[in-house]
Amino acid sequence: MAAISKRRAFLRAGLQAGVAASAGKVLPASATETNNPKWMNGPGQPFAAYGQPAPQESHVIRRVGLNYRGIDDNGAAWCPLEQLQGSITPNGLHFVRNHVGTPAIQPEQHRLYIHGEVQRPLQFSVSNLLRYPQVSRQLFIECGGNSSAGWSEYPVQRTAGLTHGLVSASEWTGVPVRLLLEEAGVQASAQWVVATGNDSGAFDMSIPLEKIMDDCIIALYQNGERLRPENGYPMRLLVPGWKGVLSVKWLGGLQLSSQPAMSRNETAHYTEILPNGLSRQFTTTMAVKSLITSPSHGMTLAGPGVKEITGLAWSGHGKIARVEVSTDGGQSWADAELCEPPRPMALTRFRTSWKWDGEDHILQSRATDERGHVQPTRQALVAERGDKGFYHYNAIVSWEVNSFGLVSHVYV
Amino acid sequence: MAAISKRRAFLRAGLQAGVAASAGKVLPASATETNNPKWMNGPGQPFAAYGQPAPQESHVIRRVGLNYRGIDDNGAAWCPLEQLQGSITPNGLHFVRNHVGTPAIQPEQHRLYIHGEVQRPLQFSVSNLLRYPQVSRQLFIECGGNSSAGWSEYPVQRTAGLTHGLVSASEWTGVPVRLLLEEAGVQASAQWVVATGNDSGAFDMSIPLEKIMDDCIIALYQNGERLRPENGYPMRLLVPGWKGVLSVKWLGGLQLSSQPAMSRNETAHYTEILPNGLSRQFTTTMAVKSLITSPSHGMTLAGPGVKEITGLAWSGHGKIARVEVSTDGGQSWADAELCEPPRPMALTRFRTSWKWDGEDHILQSRATDERGHVQPTRQALVAERGDKGFYHYNAIVSWEVNSFGLVSHVYV
Incomplete structure (x- = not known):
C-alpha cells in the first residue's frame, strides 16, 4: 500500500528524504571542487528590451490541435500543464481556443x-x-470543452496538457x-x-x-x-x-x-x-476540479523513493478548500498542501510527498471548494450526465504508475 | 483643495463619473451602429506555439542604462512600471541588473x-x-540601488519606470x-x-x-x-x-x-x-515603500474630472497593511483600496479615485506594512541617512500635476 506522508513529516525527515532522492544522482563533491564552466571565461550577453525563454526550453510550447484537417485557424493551442509550475500561466503559454483565427486588430x-x-x-x-x-x-x-477526452470509452493516452490544458490562469x-x-x-x-x-x-x-x-x-x-x-x-x-x-x-x-x-x-x-x-444549454459555472500534473502520463519515475506529487485545483464557485490525494486508486485519501492562500476562481497549486515502493499504484487527486462541492468520480459523472457528453468534464483523473515507473492514464 | 473620494463613493457615483470621463471622449452610438472593421472580413492568424505581445505594444519595453559608456554588459534594464498594471510582472519585462552580462549556460x-x-x-x-x-x-x-535618483539634490525628471523600475514581482x-x-x-x-x-x-x-x-x-x-x-x-x-x-x-x-x-x-x-x-554594510531588508505609477512623470491629464490614481506598494518585512494617498503634498491623506489580499513580500496594487479640479496638485502615496513600518518623507530619510546615500531609498515620491495636466517629479 502507498504511504502518503504529510509535507511536515517529509520536511522533518529532510535528511532521509534527501538521501533517498540522491541515490545514484546527487554526487558527493570533493571539499575543494569548484565550478568553472566555459561560460565563465568571458562576458555574457547584453541586455534585451523584451526577454525570451532560454533556447534550451524551446520544447515548452503550446501544442496545436486543429478541429478540421487543413483549416489552420479553428482549433486549440493546449497549455503544457505538466511542464509548468506554480499557479500563474506565463502569457506566451496561455491556452488558446480560436474558431476563425486571431484577428489583426488595429x-x-x-x-x-x-x-x-x-x-x-x-x-x-x-x-x-x-x-x-x-x-x-x-x-x-477554462474552456467548456476542456478534458473532453474523459468522456471517451477508453482512457486516452496523452499528456496532462494535451488532455486538460484548456485551462490557464493570469492576473x-x-x-x-x-x-x-x-x-x-x-x-x-x-x-x-x-x-x-x-x-x-x-x-x-x-x-x-x-x-x-x-x-x-x-x-x-x-x-x-x-x-x-x-x-x-x-x-x-x-x-x-x-x-x-x-x-x-x-x-x-x-x-x-x-x-x-x-x-x-x-x-x-x-x-x-x-x-x-x-x-x-446555457451551462455556466466550471465545476470543482483538480489534476495531478506530476507525475502524469508520459513521465517515468527514476526509481523507488520519495517523490513529490503536485498539481492544480480550481472551481468556478469560489476558493479551493481542500485537495486530497490517493495513491491506491481512491481507497484511501490524505490532504495535500495548498500553496499560498487560495483565491476565488483562480488556480491553486497543491503538493504532497509520496514514498514510492516500486509497485503498481494509481494516483488521484480530489478537490473540494469552499461551497462544499466535491470533485466526482468518473463513474458518478457518467451516471449523471450519460455517455454523450463533451463539455464540463470534471471527474477525478487517475494516473497509473507501473513497476517500471511508467505513468499512464487509466479509468478505475 | 483636492477631494479624494473613496472607491465606494466613486462607484456609487458611477453614472456621474462616467459622464465626467466621457466629456468629449466617449461618443454616443446610434442605436443601429455596429462594428464591422476590415479585420472581420477574413480569417485571422493561425496558432502560435509560444505567444508574443501585439506589435502595437512594441513600445512597452525595458529601458537599458549602462554603468559605463561602451561596456554593454554592466548596467540595468528598467521595468516600465508606468505602462504595466496589476501586481505581477510579465517575464519579458522583469527588471535586470547585470554586472558582466548574461552567461549562456548549458x-x-x-x-x-x-x-x-x-x-x-x-x-x-x-x-x-x-x-x-x-x-x-x-x-x-528589488535592487538595493533602486530609486537611487531620489538621493539627488534636485528631483530627477524621468519616468516612474526609469527611476524606480528596479523592482518586479513574480510567482x-x-x-x-x-x-x-x-x-x-x-x-x-x-x-x-x-x-x-x-x-x-x-x-x-x-x-x-x-x-x-x-x-x-x-x-x-x-x-x-x-x-x-x-x-x-x-x-x-x-x-x-x-x-x-x-x-x-x-x-x-x-x-x-x-x-x-x-x-x-x-x-x-x-x-x-x-x-x-x-x-x-551588510544591509538586508528592503524597507516599506510605495509609488504612484499613474499619473506619473511624463503623463498628461486630458482635462479636469475623475481620475484613477494607482500604484504599487511593498515591504521586505511582510504584508502591506495600508496605503494612503495625498493630493495636497502630504497635508491630508485618505486610504487607497488594496487589490486582492496582500501577500507578504509581494507587490500590492493600490487604487483610488480623484476628482481633479484643474488646479496644481502634488500627488503622494504612503505605505504602511503589517509590522507598523511607515514609509518616510524624503526629508526624514535624508536626515537619518545623510546626503551620501545611494542604496535603500524608500521615501515618499511626489508627482506634481500642474494646471496643464503635465506631471513632473518634485521634492516637497
Whole structure:
C-alpha cells in the first residue's frame, strides 16, 4: 500500500528524504571542487528590451490541435500543464481556443459598442476605457470543452496538457462592465447581454445581466502587460468562473436584450444531450476540479523513493478548500498542501510527498471548494450526465504508475 | 483643495463619473451602429506555439542604462512600471541588473555545489533539484540601488519606470535551500552562506545562515515557466524581501562559512557612508515603500474630472497593511483600496479615485506594512541617512500635476 506522508513529516525527515532522492544522482563533491564552466571565461550577453525563454526550453510550447484537417485557424493551442509550475500561466503559454483565427486588430481603430436595451448607446475606444477605474484579479479561464477526452470509452493516452490544458490562469486587469452599463443606462426589460467578438466569425455569446453586473470585467491587461493578440487584444470580456467561451475575445459589442441571442455557440455547440433526452444549454459555472500534473502520463519515475506529487485545483464557485490525494486508486485519501492562500476562481497549486515502493499504484487527486462541492468520480459523472457528453468534464483523473515507473492514464 | 473620494463613493457615483470621463471622449452610438472593421472580413492568424505581445505594444519595453559608456554588459534594464498594471510582472519585462552580462549556460552541464563547513559536500544538477519538493510564492525582487535618483539634490525628471523600475514581482517556484543544507549537514561553526553565481565575474554575496534556513529558495520557475536567462537560468537564489543583489543568479555555489566573504559587492559596493562617518554594510531588508505609477512623470491629464490614481506598494518585512494617498503634498491623506489580499513580500496594487479640479496638485502615496513600518518623507530619510546615500531609498515620491495636466517629479 502507498504511504502518503504529510509535507511536515517529509520536511522533518529532510535528511532521509534527501538521501533517498540522491541515490545514484546527487554526487558527493570533493571539499575543494569548484565550478568553472566555459561560460565563465568571458562576458555574457547584453541586455534585451523584451526577454525570451532560454533556447534550451524551446520544447515548452503550446501544442496545436486543429478541429478540421487543413483549416489552420479553428482549433486549440493546449497549455503544457505538466511542464509548468506554480499557479500563474506565463502569457506566451496561455491556452488558446480560436474558431476563425486571431484577428489583426488595429487598437486605435477598435471600438466597443454598448447598445440594445439601454438609455444611451455608447462607444468606447481603448483609450477611453483606460481612463476608467480598473480591478486586478487572479482568475482561471477554462474552456467548456476542456478534458473532453474523459468522456471517451477508453482512457486516452496523452499528456496532462494535451488532455486538460484548456485551462490557464493570469492576473487580469480591466474595467468592471457594470460601470459602463450604468453609464449607458440599462432598460428594465434587459435580462441578457450579448457579447460579440471582432473576429471574422463575429463570435457571439449571451450572458445573464445579473452575472455581468456582479463581477465581469473588460480585461485590458494580462499578468501586468496588455493582452496578447490570441487572448483578445486589445480587450476581452472576462466572466469569472464560467466556461471560457463566454469570455469573448476581441470584444466589440455588448448588446442588452430581453432574450439570449440563440447563437451558433449556444445552440449547435456548447450544448449536450442528457440521458433523459433533454439537452443541457446555457451551462455556466466550471465545476470543482483538480489534476495531478506530476507525475502524469508520459513521465517515468527514476526509481523507488520519495517523490513529490503536485498539481492544480480550481472551481468556478469560489476558493479551493481542500485537495486530497490517493495513491491506491481512491481507497484511501490524505490532504495535500495548498500553496499560498487560495483565491476565488483562480488556480491553486497543491503538493504532497509520496514514498514510492516500486509497485503498481494509481494516483488521484480530489478537490473540494469552499461551497462544499466535491470533485466526482468518473463513474458518478457518467451516471449523471450519460455517455454523450463533451463539455464540463470534471471527474477525478487517475494516473497509473507501473513497476517500471511508467505513468499512464487509466479509468478505475 | 483636492477631494479624494473613496472607491465606494466613486462607484456609487458611477453614472456621474462616467459622464465626467466621457466629456468629449466617449461618443454616443446610434442605436443601429455596429462594428464591422476590415479585420472581420477574413480569417485571422493561425496558432502560435509560444505567444508574443501585439506589435502595437512594441513600445512597452525595458529601458537599458549602462554603468559605463561602451561596456554593454554592466548596467540595468528598467521595468516600465508606468505602462504595466496589476501586481505581477510579465517575464519579458522583469527588471535586470547585470554586472558582466548574461552567461549562456548549458543547463545539463550546470552544477550547484554545496561546500565549505558541511559534513558532506554535495553537487546537484538541474534534474536532481527538480526531484525535490518545491514551494511557490509571489515575491518581489528589488535592487538595493533602486530609486537611487531620489538621493539627488534636485528631483530627477524621468519616468516612474526609469527611476524606480528596479523592482518586479513574480510567482517563483523552487526548492527550499534548507532541504539541501540539511542533506549536506551544516557544521556548528557555520554562520554564513556565500552564494556564487556562474557569470564570468563569479559574483558572490554572503547571506546569514539563519535567513537561508528560514525562507530562501533555489528558484527554478518564474511565473510558471523556467527562469529566463537574464533572471538566472537555470537556477537562482531567492532571498525574500532582502536586497536583490543577494538573490544570486546562475547560482553555482553555496559555501558554508563562519565568516562572510567580504566580497567586492559587500565592501566596495552596496555599502554607504552615514552622517556620523560610519558605513552601513551588510544591509538586508528592503524597507516599506510605495509609488504612484499613474499619473506619473511624463503623463498628461486630458482635462479636469475623475481620475484613477494607482500604484504599487511593498515591504521586505511582510504584508502591506495600508496605503494612503495625498493630493495636497502630504497635508491630508485618505486610504487607497488594496487589490486582492496582500501577500507578504509581494507587490500590492493600490487604487483610488480623484476628482481633479484643474488646479496644481502634488500627488503622494504612503505605505504602511503589517509590522507598523511607515514609509518616510524624503526629508526624514535624508536626515537619518545623510546626503551620501545611494542604496535603500524608500521615501515618499511626489508627482506634481500642474494646471496643464503635465506631471513632473518634485521634492516637497
